[in-house]
Structure formats: C-alpha cells, structure tokens
Amino acid sequence: MTSVNQTALPEAEPLLRITDLTVDYRIGGFGRKRTFRALQGVSLDIKPGETLGLVGESGSGKSTIGRAVLGLAPVTGGDIRFDGRSITRLSKKERRALSSDVQVVFQDPYTSLNPSMTISDILSEPMQVSGTSKVDAQRRVRELLDVVNLPSNASTRYPREFSGGQRQRIAIARSLCRNPKLIVCDEPVSALDLSTQARVLQLFSDIQEQTGVSLLFVTHDLDVVRHISERVAVMRRGEIVETGITERVIAEPQHAYTKALLLASPIANPARQANRRRERRLFLDAQAALSTAAR
Numbered sequence: 001m002t003s004v005n006q007t008a009l010p011e012a013e014p015l016l017r018i019t020d021l022t023v024d025y026r027i028g029g030f031g032r033k034r035t036f037r038a039l040q041g042v043s044l045d046i047k048p049g050e051t052l053g054l055v056g057e058s059g060s061g062k063s064t065i066g067r068a069v070l071g072l073a074p075v076t077g078g079d080i081r082f083d084g085r086s087i088t089r090l091s092k093k094e095r096r097a098l099s100s101d102v103q104v105v106f107q108d109p110y111t112s113l114n115p116s117m118t119i120s121d122i123l124s125e126p127m128q129v130s131g132t133s134k135v136d137a138q139r140r141v142r143e144l145l146d147v148v149n150l151p152s153n154a155s156t157r158y159p160r161e162f163s164g165g166q167r168q169r170i171a172i173a174r175s176l177c178r179n180p181k182l183i184v185c186d187e188p189v190s191a192l193d194l195s196t197q198a199r200v201l202q203l204f205s206d207i208q209e210q211t212g213v214s215l216l217f218v219t220h221d222l223d224v225v226r227h228i229s230e231r232v233a234v235m236r237r238g239e240i241v242e243t244g245i246t247e248r249v250i251a252e253p254q255h256a257y258t259k260a261l262l263l264a265s266p267i268a269n270p271a272r273q274a275n276r277r278r279e280r281r282l283f284l285d286a287q288a289a290l291s292t293a294a295r
C-alpha cells in the first residue's frame with residue numbers, strides 16, 4: 001500500500017481577515033433616531049500581495065467595508081484582523097500608528113488633495129509627521145513621482161495645475177509614502193475617462209508587482225475588476241452573495257444577483273457584446289415572465 005503524507009501545510013494567516021462584520025449607522029433626525037444595518041455578517045480575507053475586488057450595486061455596502069477597515073464606520077459586531085491582530089476597536093493613538101500600514105485612495109481626485117499645498121508638501125507631510133527627516137522626505141518625494149510617472153518638477157506645483165488622472169496619480173503616490181501593506185481603493189478610477197482609467201489600473205498593477213502591497217479595490221464596474229483583481233466578492237444589500245476567482249465568477253456566476261449584475265455590465269469585447277445583447281434580452285424576458293407569474 002502506498003503511503004501518502006496528507007499532513008497539510010499550515011496556511012499563512014491572511015493580511016486582512018474580516019469575520020462576521022456588522023455595521024449599523026445611526027440615521028434620522030432629532031427625536032426620530034434609529035439604526036440602519038449597512039453590513040450584515042460580512043466575512044472576507046486578503047492575502048499579502050493580493051487584490052480583492054468588491055463589486056455590487058450602489059448602496060450595497062462596498063465603501064462601508066473599506067471605511068470599517070479604516071476605523072471610520074460604526075462596527076457593531078464581528079472582527080477585523082490585520083497582520084495577525086484585531087483592529088476592530090482601536091484608540092486614536094493605535095489607529096494613527098496603523099495608518100502607515102493601511103492607506104486609502106478615494107474616488108474624487110479633485111477634492112482629495114489640499115489645494116493650497118504644493119505636491120511636494122502633500123507627499124512629504126505624512127512622512128514628516130512620522131519622523132522622517134526633511135532631506136529623506138524630499139528624496140522619497142522624487143522617488144514617488146517617478147513611480148507614478150510624473151516629472152520631478154511636479155513637486156513645486158499645485159493640484160489645480162494637474163488633470164484628473166494626474167491628480168489620481170498624486171493621490172496614489174501619497175498613499176505609498178510610508179510603504180503601506182494594504183491600500184483601500186474606494187472607486188479610484190470611476191471619475192476618470194476610459195483611457196485614463198486603463199493607465200491608472202496599470203499603475204496599480206505595476207506598484208503591486210514592485211512593492212507587494214495588497215489592495216481592497218471597491219468598484220461598481222465589473223470590467224475594472226476583471227483588469228485589477230484575481231478574486232472578487234459580490235455584494236448585495238449589505239451581504240456578500242458570492243466570492244471567488246474573478247474569471248470563474250464572471251464565466252460561471254453562481255448567484256442570481258451576480259448573473260444580473262453581469263448582464264447589466266457592458267464588457268468591452270466586440271465578440272461578447274452581441275452575445276451580451278442577446279443575453280440581456282433573454283434576462284429581461286425572463287424577468288417579465290417572472291413578474292407576470294407573480295401577479
């Protein structure tokens with residue numbers, strides 16, 4: 001009889017592990033306060049150097065997951081572990097200490113940069129706050145501008161002098177200042193035109209290859225997810241309905257909501273577009289048949 005050693009190697013702890021997360025926002029005006037459950041029992045993992053795409057319709061809770069990781073959402077249940085320790089409830093001091101490891105890039109490159117600061121100040125400020133000398137910070141500013149493909153003379157200019165795509169590059173450079181392990185990317189390309197989107201997505205991939213940073217990539221756009229992430233989690237009404245390898249989820253969606261989301265998503269591939277129109281028509285016909293049957 002052949003003996004097979006079936007002892008599994010212990011799996012490395014993921015960089016980010018979210019378990020059974022619940023977030024309740026307080027809503028309503030004076031005397032009419034109530035809570036709104038934005039996340040219900042959300043669990044997900046991100047490995048070091050991995051990108052996880054989070055997709056779903058508007059209001060499904062994608063950004064709330066990112067905000068919870070950043071300590072900006074009212075977590076009422078569950079746990080968020082980062083690099084082996086719980087970060088669900090941290091003091092302000094602990095949260096500040098974590099900010100070198102966990103960074104964020106927001107959607108709107110027009111409001112996310114301080115208009116009265118030069119690019120050099122925007123990029124060097126986080127480093128100087130954490131004790132980096134002025135000389136080292138200036139050297140790092142030059143490196144970062146190079147990483148995001150901006151000329152070194154950009155450092156003396158102001159955000160208003162740059163296009164949306166260039167501003168987003170500056171925001172990405174700022175997120176990289178302190179060599180983070182994880183960047184929460186909250187719709188970072190949705191305010192950009194298609195060709196600029198492609199360049200910024202490529203930039204994220206290049207940076208990931210060079211630095212091994214992990215990305216939690218929030219987007220409503222499945223095409224973006226296809227380009228940026230190995231794995232995807234699909235959200236609906238505060239819950240994850242499906243998660244898996246992106247190509248598999250797109251080719252063989254298991255959940256009815258993922259199927260509907262895919263049918264509503266234009267995929268920039270002419271060969272698939274005709275198919276897509278036919279599928280969309282079949283989907284709409286099926287929906288119409290369902291609602292007639294329900295009457």
Ligand SMILES: Nc1ncnc2c1ncn2[C@@H]1O[C@H](COP(=O)(O)OP(=O)(O)OP(=O)(O)O)[C@@H](O)[C@H]1O
Nearest residue numbers: 025026027038057058059060061062063064065220
């Ligand atoms: N600060 C808040 N107070 C009350 N409700 C909130 C707050 N922030 C978000 N919500 C609600 O929580 C739900 C999830 O919001 P969230 O921003 O996470 O969704 P999303 O999937 O990122 O949507 P979008 O793609 O439109 O940004 C929504 O119904 C939203 O209205």
